[in-house]
Amino acid sequence: MMNDEEDLETLGEQLYSRIYPKHKESAGKLTGMLLELPGPVLRQMLQDEVMFSSAVEKALRALQSQEPSKITCKDVDEDEVSASSDSLGEQLFELVDVYSTGQSQKITGMLLEQHKDAVLNLLSDPKLLEEQVNLAVKTLKDQSMEETDISNSSDADDTERLGEKLYSLVEAMDPLNANDITGMLLEMEAPALQQLLSDNTMLKIAVQKAQAALPT
Structure with missing residues (x-):
């Protein structure tokens, strides 16, 4: 089993080979920034193209907006408001x-x-x-x-009830697009919807993502 340094070196080589074709001039810096992230996250990134592209874009934005010498892991992982x-x-x-x-x-x-x-x-x-x-x-x-026995009740009734609750919360955040956003969120599974109803932070994130997907 390889030690941490060898593991990091291997991940670095894999990251660099993926980044270099699109970002030849900054491949080294971008690789170094991404290597500040936890190992499990790096390994997942190498298997998930969407996650990989998102991380590279964040690192690139941080690289372009700041002095290279001042860039840290936080710029990649918490480049928006970390206290939020x-x-x-x-x-x-x-x-x-x-x-x-x-x-x-x-x-x-x-x-x-x-x-x-x-x-x-x-x-x-x-x-x-x-x-x-x-x-x-x-x-x-x-x-x-x-909850297995309880979940066998009418799915249609559950969806309608969840939809009504969800709409009232979404309307408070975005009255203009409440119908469209609620419809998009209702495509999620019931357990995920229940989580949104009980966690305002996750609901805000879901609404923001839905807003971004709305036609302009």
């Missing part, structure tokens, strides 16, 4: 998604219920994050077993 709960939610979601595809939104919402300092610790400590994610997965499995 919206920003924390987005960053945490990206990291959680590495560990648990399919339940990432629920788990992110659960972790965001902690104090902001604790959430920041999760962003900087992959081992701690993995422990918290595993614990959340176990909790969700237990809840799922308890």
Whole structure:
């Protein structure tokens, strides 16, 4: 099993070979910036083209807007307002998604219920994050077993009820596009919708993404 330095070197070579064709002049700097991110995130990036492109774009923006000597990992991972709960939610979601595809939104919402300092610790400590994610997965499995019988009730009634609640919350954020945004969000599965209803931060993020997808 390779040690951390060898592992980092291998990841660096893979990142550089992916970045170089499109960003020849800044490939070295961009690779160095991305290598500041946690190992699990880097490995996921190399397998996920969308995640990889997004990270490279963030690093590129940071590189273009600041002096290269002043660029740090935070410029890549927290290039928007790091103190903002919206920003924390987005960053945490990206990291959680590495560990648990399919339940990432629920788990992110659960972790965001902690104090902001604790959430920041999760962003900087992959081992701690993995422990918290595993614990959340176990909790969700237990809840799922308890709710199996209840979930067999009418799906149509559930969707209508969720839609009404969701619309009232979305309308408060964007009255003009509330109908369109609610319709887009209702395409999500019921458990994810329930998470949005109970977590205002995740709802804001979802609404912002829906707004960006609306035709101009």
